[in-house]
Amino acid sequence: MKRARARVLVTGGAGFLGSHLCDRLIADGNDVICVDNFFTGTKDNIAHLLGHPRFELLRHDVTFPLYVEVDEIYNLACPASPVHYQNDPVQTTKTSVHGAINMLGLAKRLRARIFQASTSEVYGDPDQHPQSEDYRGNVNPIGPRACYDEGKRCAETLFFDYHRQHGVDIRVARIFNTYGPRMHPNDGRVVSNFIVQALRNAPITIQGDGRQTRSFCYVDDLIDAIVRLMQAPEGTTGPVNLGNPGEFTIRELADQVIGLTGSRSELVYRPLPVDDPMQRCPDITRARTLLGWEPRVPLREGLERTIRYFATLLAEAEPG
Ligand code: NAD
Ligand code: UDP
Ligand code: UDP
Numbered sequence: 091m092k093r094a095r096a097r098v099l100v101t102g103g104a105g106f107l108g109s110h111l112c113d114r115l116i117a118d119g120n121d122v123i124c125v126d127n128f129f130t131g132t133k134d135n136i137a138h139l140l141g142h143p144r145f146e147l148l149r150h151d152v153t154f155p156l157y158v159e160v161d162e163i164y165n166l167a168c169p170a171s172p173v174h175y176q177n178d179p180v181q182t183t184k185t186s187v188h189g190a191i192n193m194l195g196l197a198k199r200l201r202a203r204i205f206q207a208s209t210s211e212v213y214g215d216p217d218q219h220p221q222s223e224d225y226r227g228n229v230n231p232i233g234p235r236a237c238y239d240e241g242k243r244c245a246e247t248l249f250f251d252y253h254r255q256h257g258v259d260i261r262v263a264r265i266f267n268t269y270g271p272r273m274h275p276n277d278g279r280v281v282s283n284f285i286v287q288a289l290r291n292a293p294i295t296i297q298g299d300g301r302q303t304r305s306f307c308y309v310d311d312l313i314d315a316i317v318r319l320m321q322a323p324e325g326t327t328g329p330v331n332l333g334n335p336g337e338f339t340i341r342e343l344a345d346q347v348i349g350l351t352g353s354r355s356e357l358v359y360r361p362l363p364v365d366d367p368m369q370r371c372p373d374i375t376r377a378r379t380l381l382g383w384e385p386r387v388p389l390r391e392g393l394e395r396t397i398r399y400f401a402t403l404l405a406e407a408e409p410g
Pocket of ligand 1: 128190207
């Protein structure tokens, strides 16, 4: 659905999801301000938008106040993979919490609708399966993943308190594992790791016994859901789970990637990291009902597109 042209702020807009969101918002005819401190994002992800008359890039850290004039805010700024968010855990919590406060303060002043990229990690290592939005989670508050999980939980608290206390129009999505072009080749996430390893014919690193499960959503499906949530009627606060309920073991994923790349890689087994959840699968009943949304891209097709992206990236980085 096309809407009247809006001024839209996207924090974390040079990242994996943020850059796809900027593409979509520009294509829909909006003016986009992309804010990023390039902690994990890169200008390459948005290079094609630089110079576009409706696109503007601001280097800025969301832990500091930001004064701009916009109609809508999408708050995505935060490192998302364990390797990156554990690199500077204090900064990770600050980004989630101070970032949320600043963006909510901005939304409050402007009476702007604001979206929060929350995460399935708010459920921790779940003891309910699949996870619906009323499940309260099983998070270790002092473990190595806590800077991310608890930071995102606190951000959700802030969003709902700004909503109740100040009437801010909020949209909170709990995003499950998402993959696609522009994932970082070195951020340790399982889809990018396996594809890069397979394309190099290097050993595929399975952590644990490979029987833990994840559900993988292709990026285009996810962006569609985010925009639908933002366009849903007043009062659609969420939280709403967004993800693909197809559940696969990590071993199955490795086999698929090897099959699709025709790789000679062998499987090697590594220890399971601390607090690594054994099972994760979204219950997306609420997203189906509220947004009329359903993920469309099957894992095989999404992997093929992602493999093509990484093959090009590696060919450019490692010619010959
Ligand atoms: P990403 O690392 O590619 O993008 C995050 C972006 O935020 C990067 O461009 C980074 O430079 C920027 N950033 C980090 N700290 C910042 C700060 N203090 N100020 C300004 N910019 C900052 O990760 P992504 O996968 O695109 O994730 C985007 C959002 O979605 C994150 O909030 C993440 O928690 C959430 N999310 C992602 C997934 C997933 O599977 N990709 C799953 C759940 C939630
Ligand atoms: N803020 C911002 N941009 C704005 C308005 C507010 O970055 O346009 C920040 C501001 O620095 C403040 C935070 O958002 O620290 C929270 O704002 P709020 O109005 O809720 O709190 P207060 O200003 O009363 O502390
Ligand atoms: N994983 C793996 N090999 C890798 C990277 C990850 O087996 O090279 C596993 C990891 O232990 C976890 C799953 O794949 O069980 C998903 O990991 P990822 O970091 O992508 O996402 P998250 O744990 O945040 O869901």
